[in-house]
Amino acid sequence: VKSWRRGVHPCFLSSMQRDEAVKSALIDAVLEFLSAAVHTVLKARNIYSAELFENRRLYGINVSQCRHPDVCLYIATVLGNLKPLLANDTLQELLVAFYDSQGLLTSKVSFIIQGFNCAAQPPDWSGLEPAFRSALLRLHFSDNLLRPLPEGSTFELLAVATSRAAVNPQVFLEEPNVEAAADAAGASSDAERDEQ
Numbered sequence: 001v002k003s004w005r006r007g008v009h010p011c012f013l014s015s016m017q018r019d020e021a022v023k024s025a026l027i028d029a030v031l032e033f034l035s036a037a038v039h040t041v042l043k044a045r046n047i048y049s050a051e052l053f054e055n056r057r058l059y060g061i062n063v064s065q066c067r068h069p070d071v072c073l074y075i076a077t078v079l080g081n082l083k084p085l086l087a088n089d090t091l092q093e094l095l096v097a098f099y100d101s102q103g104l105l106t107s108k109v110s111f112i113i114q115g116f117n118c119a120a121q122p123p124d125w126s127g128l129e130p131a132f133r134s135a136l137l138r139l140h141f142s143d144n145l146l147r148p149l150p151e152g153s154t155f156e157l158l159a160v161a162t163s164r165a166a167v168n169p170q171v172f173l174e175e176p177n178v179e180a181a182a183d184a185a186g187a188s189s190d191a192e193r194d195e196q
Contacts, residue, residue: 027086031079032058033132034094034111038075038157039065040139041096041109046148047155059133078157085161089188093160101152109142 035071036058043064048071053064066072085091091113098107 005095023087027083029128029132031082032084033135034082035061035067035075035079036132037111037139038079038094038096040065040136041142042066042071042155044139044142045098045107045109045146045153045155047098047153050148054153059136061133061136063136075157078159082095082159085159085163088163090161090163091159092162095158095160097156098149099154099156100150106149106153107146155156 014078025160039053042048043050043066043188044046047065048068052068054067055062055067057063082091082094093113096109097105100106
């Protein structure tokens with residue numbers, strides 16, 4: 001528990017404080033995993049040269065981390081902005097999207113976030129690390145299963161959420177409502193026919 005590490009024994013916390021400490025520790029654990037997963041995917045997909053990555057130990061295995069400060073800052077910023085979405089249990093998915101030199105989506109890796117609400121049931125900490133380790137090991141070999149990315153590819157991290165409550169509105173963009181746009185287009189074409 002995070003508060004234990006700061007020197008406050010959990011038995012001195014109220015039930016609500018304990019729940020918040022557990023939730024905060026779980027959010028930190030998930031974000032640590034997602035960071036390692038994104039870096040691993042970038043290396044596995046050869047988006048940058050292998051020399052730009054260094055090995056680190058996490059969950060008892062070697063994981064790759066990009067050494068470029070701008071890439072690290074981008075990943076850390078995006079993941080940091082996901083904290084309120086995780087806290088509100090509204091984050092559904094994190095995507096690592098790859099684009100060709102014309103900006104067309106060529107590939108994506110998706111991390112589905114399900115059942116994150118730890119208030120309903122405390123997390124099984126003993127099963128969390130092995131699950132994260134297993135997922136990262138599978139990601140290491142994903143490049144063997146996928147077609148190579150085109151030369152000059154780029155990537156972007158995309159979050160899918162059910163709500164943006166408690167987040168900075170400048171951080172996230174909303175996708176246009178496709179159905180509303182289609183309805184509006186249909187209404188305007190109906191109006192044009194009526195005028196003729």
